[in-house]
Amino acid sequence: MSSLYAAGILGTGSFLPEKRLTNHDLEKIVETTDEWIHQRTGIRERRILEEGASALSMAKSAAKKALERSGITADALDLIIVATVTPDYLTPSMSCSVQAGIGAVNAAAFDINAACTGFIYALNVAQQYIANGAARHVLVVAVECLSRVTDWQDRKTCVLFGDGAGAAVLGRVEEGTGILASLVGADGTQGGVLTLPAFHMTDADRAVRSEGKTQVLWMDGSEVFAFAARIMSDSVRKVSEKAGLLVEDLNWIFPHQANMRILQNAQKRLKVPMDRIYSNLEQTGNISSASIPVCLDEAVEKGLLKKGDTLVLVAFGGGLTYGATAIRWTMD
Numbered sequence: 001m002s003s004l005y006a007a008g009i010l011g012t013g014s015f016l017p018e019k020r021l022t023n024h025d026l027e028k029i030v031e032t033t034d035e036w037i038h039q040r041t042g043i044r045e046r047r048i049l050e051e052g053a054s055a056l057s058m059a060k061s062a063a064k065k066a067l068e069r070s071g072i073t074a075d076a077l078d079l080i081i082v083a084t085v086t087p088d089y090l091t092p093s094m095s096c097s098v099q100a101g102i103g104a105v106n107a108a109a110f111d112i113n114a115a116c117t118g119f120i121y122a123l124n125v126a127q128q129y130i131a132n133g134a135a136r137h138v139l140v141v142a143v144e145c146l147s148r149v150t151d152w153q154d155r156k157t158c159v160l161f162g163d164g165a166g167a168a169v170l171g172r173v174e175e176g177t178g179i180l181a182s183l184v185g186a187d188g189t190q191g192g193v194l195t196l197p198a199f200h201m202t203d204a205d206r207a208v209r210s211e212g213k214t215q216v217l218w219m220d221g222s223e224v225f226a227f228a229a230r231i232m233s234d235s236v237r238k239v240s241e242k243a244g245l246l247v248e249d250l251n252w253i254f255p256h257q258a259n260m261r262i263l264q265n266a267q268k269r270l271k272v273p274m275d276r277i278y279s280n281l282e283q284t285g286n287i288s289s290a291s292i293p294v295c296l297d298e299a300v301e302k303g304l305l306k307k308g309d310t311l312v313l314v315a316f317g318g319g320l321t322y323g324a325t326a327i328r329w330t331m332d
């Protein structure tokens with residue numbers, strides 16, 4: 001399908017809570033060690049949202065920063081998409097609350113649930129709104145408060161997750177720049193390996209959770225690992241090819257930050273140097289959908305991205321879902 005307009009990222013933003021939970025802090029909560037966690041995951045600490053604070057507060061901070069960077073005013077937004085599996089409310093949606101919170105009076109708003117792939121899915125949708133002329137400016141926010149759905153008695157999961165938000169403002173860019181290609185996919189038959197119940201629980205869901213715990217995340221880590229190992233490198237290859245890029249020529253790969261061993265595995269399969277694979281996992285843990293936009297904003301702040309650079313964003317997550325976006329960077 002031909003598109004009328006090229007779409008690209010005009011500004012990025014992010015927010016991480018102040019409070020740090022280190023591996024040594026976790027040693028006092030569950031039977032674990034800093035050494036085990038770091039060796040098996042690459043994580044040293046994660047950020048935790050203060051009690052009483054909302055996911056919305058993180059989403060708004062990230063959104064405002066992205067708007068400021070892009071030079072776009074809130075009333076110029078046509079659409080807001082929020083990716084999250086940990087909204088403050090199911091209704092109103094996070095996106096409607098963000099719309100009110102930043103005064104985006106002209107924007108339509110809806111949420112997307114694609115777990116850790118949420119930001120990639122949201123970019124994919126935003127691009128199409130812009131490409132066909134249905135929207136001029138779209139705000140994409142990914143926000144997660146995983147600490148609130150973590151089973152703090154389950155050492156297999158509680159060491160992995162953190163909280164935070166990332167955002168991007170998208171708009172029209174010069175033809176041949178911005179989002180060059182994207183792909184999204186799912187394998188629902190594997191949905192049971194990573195679950196977070198809402199209003200319905202099966203006996204099987206209860207059986208794997210600590211006594212009395214309902215709305216907590218449960219994961220078969222090795223199954224997710226096997227899926228991630230294959231899908232990360234496949235997706236980078238496929239989206240690069242679709243965009244007419246060679247993997248070895250990519251300036252940066254921004255993978256979902258789930259586990260350092262998954263990133264190393266992808267690096268070996270793709271045969272790219274590790275210093276082209278961005279990672280902040282050690283300080284943030286896994287922030288699900290927010291992990292990629294938080295990394296992007298960090299890279300912008302550090303001055304690592306130059307206009308014309310080629311990037312691939314790639315993620316996998318609950319669902320199971322996966323996706324990737326190839327970008328020719330347009331921000332100065």
Ligand code: ACO
Nearest residue numbers: 032036040116155156159221222224225258259316317318
């Ligand atoms: N501290 C100490 N020991 C632990 C801990 C811990 N925190 N967690 C598990 N162990 C123990 C287990 O009980 C097990 O002991 P046993 O052999 O006596 O039963 C042993 O360590 C090995 O457990 P495994 O689960 O096989 O450990 P593994 O090396 O697979 O690491 C991990 C687990 C880190 C979860 C890994 O499977 C993984 O990273 N999987 C990928 C999943 C992922 O990253 N998901 C991200 C979230 S989902 C998403 O982003 C979409």
